[in-house]
Amino acid sequence: MANVRQPQAASGLANIWLPYTQMQTAPTPLTVVASTGCRLKLADGRELIDGISSWWTACHGYNHPHIRAAVEQQLAALPHVMFAGLVHEPALRLAQRLAALLPGDLERVFFTESGSVAVEVALKMAIQYWRNRGEAAKQRIVYFRHAYHGDTFATMALCDPEEGMHALFAGSMPEQLMAELPSNESLRGAFDLLLATHRARLAAVIVEPLVQGAGGMKMHDAATLAFIAESCRRHGVLLIADEIMTGFGRSGRMFACEEAFGLNGIVPDIVCLSKALTGGTLPLAATVARRHVFEGFLSDDPAAALMHGPTYMANALACAAANASLDIFEREPRLHQVAAIEQQLRSELEPCRALPGVADVRVKGAIGVVELAGAIDLRALRGRFSELGVWLRPFANVVYLMPPFVISPDELATLTAAVRTVLAERALQIP
Numbered sequence: 160m161a162n163v164r165q166p167q168a169a170s171g172l173a174n175i176w177l178p179y180t181q182m183q184t185a186p187t188p189l190t191v192v193a194s195t196g197c198r199l200k201l202a203d204g205r206e207l208i209d210g211i212s213s214w215w216t217a218c219h220g221y222n223h224p225h226i227r228a229a230v231e232q233q234l235a236a237l238p239h240v241m242f243a244g245l246v247h248e249p250a251l252r253l254a255q256r257l258a259a260l261l262p263g264d265l266e267r268v269f270f271t272e273s274g275s276v277a278v279e280v281a282l283k284m285a286i287q288y289w290r291n292r293g294e295a296a297k298q299r300i301v302y303f304r305h306a307y308h309g310d311t312f313a314t315m316a317l318c319d320p321e322e323g324m325h326a327l328f329a330g331s332m333p334e335q336l337m338a339e340l341p342s343n344e345s346l347r348g349a350f351d352l353l354l355a356t357h358r359a360r361l362a363a364v365i366v367e368p369l370v371q372g373a374g375g376m377k378m379h380d381a382a383t384l385a386f387i388a389e390s391c392r393r394h395g396v397l398l399i400a401d402e403i404m405t406g407f408g409r410s411g412r413m414f415a416c417e418e419a420f421g422l423n424g425i426v427p428d429i430v431c432l433s434k435a436l437t438g439g440t441l442p443l444a445a446t447v448a449r450r451h452v453f454e455g456f457l458s459d460d461p462a463a464a465l466m467h468g469p470t471y472m473a474n475a476l477a478c479a480a481a482n483a484s485l486d487i488f489e490r491e492p493r494l495h496q497v498a499a500i501e502q503q504l505r506s507e508l509e510p511c512r513a514l515p516g517v518a519d520v521r522v523k524g525a526i527g528v529v530e531l532a533g534a535i536d537l538r539a540l541r542g543r544f545s546e547l548g549v550w551l552r553p554f555a556n557v558v559y560l561m562p563p564f565v566i567s568p569d570e571l572a573t574l575t576a577a578v579r580t581v582l583a584e585r586a587l588q589i590p
């Protein structure tokens with residue numbers, strides 16, 4: 160076998176198709192060979208400080224020994240088994256723990272493998288819930304401007320029509336109703352009227368609580384969320400909270416929707432979780448329903464059962480990783496770390512506001528956003544950040560930081576300094 164050449168990693172680039180990427184002009188992607196803490200080690204020997212936690216997943220940093228040990232142990236015992244007719248301890252334990260962590264009677268957990276699919280399942284739950292109650296006309300979903308709920312067909316239809324992919328796939332997507340976030344009195348009136356007018360055909364409203372992610376990193380307050388929930392309750396429409404980005408501490412609480420409870424005791428009917436669920440190690444998602452939603456599927460009629468079942472649902476390795484991640488939340492002061500990150504982001508990003516070409520600076524929990532105005536050369540910005548030794552990936556009109564919660568003040572200062580430097584350089588080029 161001595162003359163069989165090992166394929167070189169670089170040659171495989173000719174066989175890879177990257178996401179959201181114009182492959183004709185894309186710069187060569189960086190090859191990562193290892194990751195620990197908040198650092199990515201590259202094949203060329205360089206190290207980058209990661210400011211975005213691998214699409215917001217790696218909340219405990221990379222290669223946490225507790226998660227690694229749990230996955231290794233699970234791998235030796237039972238990496239995977241189908242989840243129909245059969246169950247396993249890691250999934251049962253995880254479901255029980257999620258139910259205990261989530262507010263109210265959010266207590267029935269349906270596992271899938273990605274955020275988009277968790278949202279698809281939430282949509283099926285909502286539509287089938289009404290069908291089971293003899294209200295089959297209630298099928299439409301209300302979503303908000305600047306929303307992002309995933310890349311599959313049903314979820315694309317719930318993304319901001321301009322930021323999202325509506326124009327590309329119009330005609331192939333279900334048509335849903337977009338609303339403005341009811342953040343002031345007149346918008347509240349309009350939102351309430353929308354639900355009142357369409358309630359006979361509305362199954363659910365879906366919202367990313369407090370922080371909208373990939374659709375533009377916009378933020379709203381808990382009172383707005385509470386109003387949405389009250390309006391849904393008044394008009395007999397289910398509320399789906401997509402906590403795929405905000406869940407597990409990112410917004411400052413374990414779940415963003417917790418912040419609205421103090422206001423009126425609201426509990427969303429369905430919650431979607433993924434991203435940081437396994438601490439950024441393995442793909443897993445969960446759609447969690449309140450008791451009354453689950454009970455809406457109990458019947459003598461087999462067709463009233465929830466009709467979904469991904470092949471790899473409740474993968475045991477992923478469930479073991481998620482349980483280990485929850486252990487770490489119990490043992491290590493993650494929410495305190497998030498509060499400290501919030502303070503530091505506020506003080507170190509605020510100076511960006513004075514720069515030409517900056518439209519807004521906003522911070523919530525471990526999320527720091529600088530919104531840009533004018534023409535934006537994303538490729539140049541991204542390239543410059545990696546030259547400065549940080550991994551940041553601005554999109555649309557935002558440069559954002561969502562670091563691992565274990566980031567040190569020095570590492571975070573390096574990230575925010577890089578943002579200030581790159582945006583100051585950009586400001587010099589604005590005529």
Ligand SMILES: *Cc1c(COP(=O)(O)O)cnc(C)c1O
Binds near residue numbers: 275367403
């Ligand atoms: C990332 C994300 C999704 C989609 O999750 P995938 O795992 O990429 O399918 C859905 N909703 C929100 C709020 C997200 O941030």
